[in-house]
Amino acid sequence: MKKIAAVSLMVTMLTVALLVNARPLVSDISAPPIIGSTIADFTLADPSGAAHTLASLHGKNGTVLIFIATQCPVSNGYNERMEKLAQDFKARGINVVGINSNSTESAADVKDHAAKNNLTFPILKDNGNKVADMLGATRTPEAYFLDAGNKLLYHGRVDNSRDVTQVNSSELRDALEATLAGKPVPKATANAFGCSIKRGAE
Amino acid sequence: MTHSAKLIHVRFVLGTVVVIVSILLLTFSAAAQSKTAHKPRSPRAVKSPAPVRAVNAEEMQALLKRDGKRPLLVNYWATWCDPCRDEFPDLVKIDRDYRAKGLDFIAITLDDLVDIKTAVPKFLLAMNAKMPVYLLNVADPEPAINMVDRDWSGALPATFLYDNNGKVVYKHFGRVNPGELRAAIEKQVGKSQ
Numbered sequence: 001m002k003k004i005a006a007v008s009l010m011v012t013m014l015t016v017a018l019l020v021n022a023r024p025l026v027s028d029i030s031a032p033p034i035i036g037s038t039i040a041d042f043t044l045a046d047p048s049g050a051a052h053t054l055a056s057l058h059g060k061n062g063t064v065l066i067f068i069a070t071q072c073p074v075s076n077g078y079n080e081r082m083e084k085l086a087q088d089f090k091a092r093g094i095n096v097v098g099i100n101s102n103s104t105e106s107a108a109d110v111k112d113h114a115a116k117n118n119l120t121f122p123i124l125k126d127n128g129n130k131v132a133d134m135l136g137a138t139r140t141p142e143a144y145f146l147d148a149g150n151k152l153l154y155h156g157r158v159d160n161s162r163d164v165t166q167v168n169s170s171e172l173r174d175a176l177e178a179t180l181a182g183k184p185v186p187k188a189t190a191n192a193f194g195c196s197i198k199r200g201a202e
Numbered sequence: 203m204t205h206s207a208k209l210i211h212v213r214f215v216l217g218t219v220v221v222i223v224s225i226l227l228l229t230f231s232a233a234a235q236s237k238t239a240h241k242p243r244s245p246r247a248v249k250s251p252a253p254v255r256a257v258n259a260e261e262m263q264a265l266l267k268r269d270g271k272r273p274l275l276v277n278y279w280a281t282w283c284d285p286c287r288d289e290f291p292d293l294v295k296i297d298r299d300y301r302a303k304g305l306d307f308i309a310i311t312l313d314d315l316v317d318i319k320t321a322v323p324k325f326l327l328a329m330n331a332k333m334p335v336y337l338l339n340v341a342d343p344e345p346a347i348n349m350v351d352r353d354w355s356g357a358l359p360a361t362f363l364y365d366n367n368g369k370v371v372y373k374h375f376g377r378v379n380p381g382e383l384r385a386a387i388e389k390q391v392g393k394s395q
Contacts, residue, residue, distance in 0.1 A: 074282070138355045138375065139358075157356075160342045161342075169342065190344050191356040192347075193278075193312045193356040193357075195283060196283075196285055196357040196358060196359070196377075
């Protein structure tokens with residue numbers, strides 16, 4: 001009996017040690033969908049546990065999905081800009097939806113963070129980072145603009161600088177304005193430095 | 203139980219205890235390391251790190267050039283990036299272990315220019331870091347990110363290993379796996395010396 005107990009304890013310890021040390025490689029993440037491809041519907045829960053589909057949240061003229069974080073200083077530098085974007089475009093038929101895929105940040109964290117920072121747009125908790133994987137998202141903040149038919153028109157940064165006083169190009173906003181004006185998006189992708197999305201097993 | 207069976211039993215139990223204790227020690231030392239990672243390593247950490255120099259995208263590109271002699275490891279990080287801070291002790295050890303064996307290593311921070319004489323050197327001092335550190339100071343980060351690697355979104359940390367001719371032979375986005383990185387470095391050091 002002692003032997004069995006010792007063996008099972010050892011197996012448990014080893015499993016725990018392996019799980020603790022498992023670090024998913026970002027390089028294993030699939031590439032993001034190409035511009036022009038259609039994004040499949042998905043279902044995620046908000047911090048209160050209510051499930052939402054992309055179809056139920058999308059605006060009549062399009063949807064902006066932004067991967068955000070509660071702890072990343074870059075993402076937090078964009079809180080006011082993201083809220084303003086949501087306010088500015090809601091009446092014009094484009095909805096902003098936040099997605100938190102960090103395994104290190106709980107639904108309760110997401111709820112508190114949104115309340116403290118006056119974020120009124122819906123924020124969904126992406127447990128197991130399945131939507132981040134589907135969209136090849138790697139950092140926060142990282143935005144995806146989908147048209148009325150969920151076709152990807154823009155993927156990348158919100159603008160060029162996390163310091164709002166240094167902003168001189170706003171690619172995401174430009175993409176929305178161009179689309180609403182019936183024009184092609186001037187720049188369909190743009191990168192910026194940000195925090196890695198903390199992926200976890202679940 | 204026979205004598206030999208007893209002996210096997212005792213050895214087995216002892217072996218099990220040793221394994222469990224080792225795992226516990228490893229787990230706790232790793233946890234302790236990550237908790238104390240941001241504090242100065244007194245009393246050995248005495249020397250100030252070399253001043254951090256601000257570079258633009260062109261200057262950064264020049265830093266990545268190789269002349270056929272030494273491979274180069276480059277780590278992009280920032281003091282505001284938690285996984286960057288967590289992995290830094292591993293990188294400092296790698297620098298210590300491989301510089302004499304022929305590896306060049308530079309760290310490029312994406313901190314704000316205002317932190318170049320404060321938060322950045324403070325962190326480097328705490329880490330007892332000796333590698334040259336530069337601060338990329340650009341109004342628009344995109345050209346620099348794309349110049350480094352087309353697959354890179356700009357997520358931090360990011361680590362690249364170049365061979366002595368400047369070709370990327372290993373890259374990793376997110377916190378490094380030190381064993382994997384060391385294995386990649388081993389293949390490069392001493393190649394053309």
